[in-house]
Amino acid sequence: DAGVIQSPRHEVTEMGQEVTLRCKPISGHDYLFWYRQTMMRGLELLIYFNNNVPIDDSGMPEDRFSAKMPNASFSTLKIQPSEPRDSAVYFCASRSSYNSPLHFGNGTRLTVT
Amino acid sequence: GENVEQHPSTLSVQEGDSAVIKCTYSDSASNYFPWYKQELGKRPQLIIDIRSNVGEKKDQRIAVTLNKTAKHFSLHITETQPEDSAVYFCAASSRNTPLVFGKGTRLSVIA
Numbered sequence: 001d002a003g004v005i006q007s008p009r010h011e012v013t014e015m016g017q018e019v020t021l022r023c024k025p026i027s028g029h030d031y032l033f034w035y036r037q038t039m040m041r042g043l044e045l046l047i048y049f050n051n052n053v054p055i056d057d058s059g060m061p062e063d064r065f066s067a068k069m070p071n072a073s074f075s076t077l078k079i080q081p082s083e084p085r086d087s088a089v090y091f092c093a094s095r096s097s098y099n100s101p102l103h104f105g106n107g108t109r110l111t112v113t
Numbered sequence: 114g115e116n117v118e119q120h121p122s123t124l125s126v127q128e129g130d131s132a133v134i135k136c137t138y139s140d141s142a143s144n145y146f147p148w149y150k151q152e153l154g155k156r157p158q159l160i161i162d163i164r165s166n167v168g169e170k171k172d173q174r175i176a177v178t179l180n181k182t183a184k185h186f187s188l189h190i191t192e193t194q195p196e197d198s199a200v201y202f203c204a205a206s207s208r209n210t211p212l213v214f215g216k217g218t219r220l221s222v223i224a
Contacts, residue, residue: 031211033211033212042202042214042215042216042217043157043202043214043217045211045212045213048211055211056211091156091157098145098206098207098208099144099145099164099206099207099208101147101159101162102147102159102204102212103159104156104157104158105156106155106156107156
């Protein structure tokens with residue numbers, strides 16, 4: 001298995017632009033998570049899905065952030081409009097059940113100027 | 114919700130010495146406790162995990178202990194090597210809560 005696949009690896013954009021991050025979880029994994037990592041806040045959970053259904057989005061910073069999972073093999077995290085404080089590494093991760101290991105993608109490093 | 118505290122935030126040890134990282138959690142329903150290692154510029158990777166029906170687990174130089182009564186768990190690395198230098202994260206979860214991570218410990222192994 002190729003693991004969790006994220007794209008792009010790096011994204012540089014200007015403030016106000018829309019940013020879309022993509023994720024393909026490991027096949028057969030029912031849970032998908034979006035985390036944001038910064039030096040100040042560490043690894044923060046933004047949202048997670050179970051069987052394509054959003055379960056908890058309380059970590060989404062504000063309405064500028066949205067996430068979708070249209071099918072079991074694809075999810076997107078969208079920021080519109082982007083702001084410099086959104087600069088961070090965004091990780092997608094998946095797992096097969098609630099107490100099984102979580103597998104991370106390689107992350108997307110987002111820089112908003 | 115779950116809250117995970119991790120200490121210390123930084124740790125320096127001499128090569129060959131042991132390193133211990135400690136975490137506490139708040140939700141008594143938590144029953145899964147993994148540890149992740151993250152090297153610079155890379156993704157977090159699972160190094161060991163423990164479930165609540167077990168008090169200790171070992172894998173070569175790495176061991177994890179769990180005290181459910183006190184709600185704390187620890188990572189022990191023996192005979193540290195320079196390649197052990199990284200940021201280590203603990204985490205906790207239950208059936209109804211996703212993984213919540215500690216803030217991380219930056220381990221430096223000095224040759």
